[in-house]
Amino acid sequence: MTKMNPTIKESRPKTRKRRFRPLSALVVLFAFFVLLSSAYQLYELRKEVNQSVAQLNQEKENLLQQQKLLEEEILRLNTPSYIEQLAREQLGLVRKGEIRIAPKME
Template sequence: MKKSQQKIKPIKRRKSHLRPGTIFLLLLVFVVAGSSAWQLWKLHVSVEQQITQLTQEKEDLVKQENSLHEEIAQLNTPSYIEQLAREQLGLVKHGEILISPKN
C-alpha cells in the first residue's frame, strides 16, 4: 500500500473589507439611533418637570381645600353665624337695643 500523498490546502480566509456604502449605512443607523435616544431623553426630562410642577400644584390645591373645609366648619358654628348676623345684617337679640352711628 502506497500512501498517497495529498497536499493539504490551506483554507483561504477572505479579508473582510467594509465597503464605503456599508460604512455609510452603519453610520446612518448610529446617527438615527442616537438622535432617537436624545429625543427620548429630552421627552423624559420634560415629563419629569411636568410631574414635579403638577405635584406642587396638587399640594397647593390640597392645602387650599383644607383651609376651605376649616372655613366651612367655622361658618357653620352658631357663634360665627350670630357674629355675622350682628355685623352684616344689623340684627339684635330679643331685648337688646341697636345703637348705630349717624352717617
C-alpha cells in the same frame, strides 16, 4: 524529497482579505445617527414629562391645602356662635333688648 500527491492538498487556513466597503460604512453611520437622535428625543421627552409631573404635584399640594382651609371654614360656619357673629357684622342684627348704635355718616 517527497512528492506530493496531487489529490491531497496541504491544509492551510484560508485568509480572506476584508475590503473596505463605503456603502456599509455609510449604513452603519446612518444607523448610529438614527439611534443617537432617538435617544436624545427620548431624553428630552422624559425631561418634559418630569417637569409636568412636578408641576402637577405642586398644584395638587396647593389644592389639598385649599381643601383643608375650606373644610375648616365649613366647620366654623356650622357653629351657632359664628352664625350669630356673621349676622351681627354683615346684617346689623341685634338681640332683643339691645340698641344698635351706628356711627354718623358724613
